[in-house]
Amino acid sequence: MTTTFITGANRSLGYETARRLKEAGHTVIVGARDPRRGQAAADALGARFVRIDVTDDASVAAAAADVGAHEGSVDVLVNNAGILGTHDAADQITAADAKAVFEVNVVGIVRVTHAFLPLLRKSANPVIVNVSSGMGSFAATHDTGRVEGRFVVPLYTASKAAVTMLTTQYAKAWPDVKVNAADPGYTATDFNGHSGPQTVTEGTDAIVALATIGRDGPTGAFRDRHGAMAW
Ligand SMILES: NC(=O)C1=CN([C@@H]2O[C@H](COP(=O)(O)OP(=O)(O)OC[C@H]3O[C@@H](n4cnc5c(N)ncnc54)[C@H](O)[C@@H]3O)[C@@H](O)[C@H]2O)C=CC1
Numbered sequence: 682m683t684t685t686f687i688t689g690a691n692r693s694l695g696y697e698t699a700r701r702l703k704e705a706g707h708t709v710i711v712g713a714r715d716p717r718r719g720q721a722a723a724d725a726l727g728a729r730f731v732r733i734d735v736t737d738d739a740s741v742a743a744a745a746a747d748v749g750a751h752e753g754s755v756d757v758l759v760n761n762a763g764i765l766g767t768h769d770a771a772d773q774i775t776a777a778d779a780k781a782v783f784e785v786n787v788v789g790i791v792r793v794t795h796a797f798l799p800l801l802r803k804s805a806n807p808v809i810v811n812v813s814s815g816m817g818s819f820a821a822t823h824d825t826g827r828v829e830g831r832f833v834v835p836l837y838t839a840s841k842a843a844v845t846m847l848t849t850q851y852a853k854a855w856p857d858v859k860v861n862a863a864d865p866g867y868t869a870t871d872f873n874g875h876s877g878p879q880t881v882t883e884g885t886d887a888i889v890a891l892a893t894i895g896r897d898g899p900t901g902a903f904r905d906r907h908g909a910m911a912w
């Protein structure tokens with residue numbers, strides 16, 4: 682039995698990841714900030730809901746304690762929760778804007794990973810998938826074709842570059858845990874007013890692939906649904 686905890690699993694890519702991993706036989710725990718939406722998603726999936734706000738130490742600690750008491754361990758942690766943040770131009774963005782985006786996208790991953798690591802270490806094959814973005818790839822940023830049609834969002838892209846780097850650092854630090862970053866690709870969700878060309882199923886291909894790797898799977902990798910992403 683594989684126990685999988687997913688943040689921001691009440692909708693969009695997080696929900697579709699939960700649905701597909703449940704279908705693949707995982708025991709899925711739907712992590713979500715809003716109790717009503719989280720419970721509704723869990724009910725629809727036949728999964729268990731655990732409240733988690735990734736920006737709140739007490740909420741994250743309580744979520745880990747809840748999972749520790751009910752499931753006892755975690756095999757797969759999917760750090761999916763993320764925000765786009767301000768659409769303001771670079772000369773308008775403020776320190777408060779930066780703090781808001783980094784607090785969810787980067788600090789949130791550190792907070793959740795730190796709290797769930799003891800539960801992951803009880804697994805025979807602990808796996809972490811950090812949902813990053815090709816928009817945080819230096820190579821893609823310099824290739825206009827790769828980011829065409831997307832918003833210019835300096836803080837979001839910087840936060841996702843940090844997510845990918847954090848992934849490689851965790852992977853180096855913890856040889857006993859597989860830590861990889863997924864780029865969903867531009868996907869129609871609430872995140873972007875459903876402007877992305879991909880379906881949520883296409884958008885979760887890389888997340889699901891990395892969440893289901895075996896003991897011989899990669900660590901410190903950055904992949905989209907087609908394979909290795911440029912850093
Ligand atoms: N949709 C896209 O085109 C792409 C999305 N991504 C990434 O995929 C992830 C999921 O995005 P979508 O499903 O598209 O977005 P979404 O906005 O539809 O869903 C995001 C989820 O994160 C949750 N969330 C936000 N702040 C939270 C907090 N403080 N605590 C707990 N949960 C919180 C939301 O409640 C929601 O469930 C994000 O990390 C995003 O950056 C990456 C590349 C492309």
Ligand SMILES: O=C(O)C(=O)C[C@H](O)C(=O)CO
Nearest residue numbers: 814815816831832866867873
């Ligand atoms: O992270 C990505 O890749 C995104 O596509 C995020 C948003 O959907 C977006 O379009 C930002 O411009």
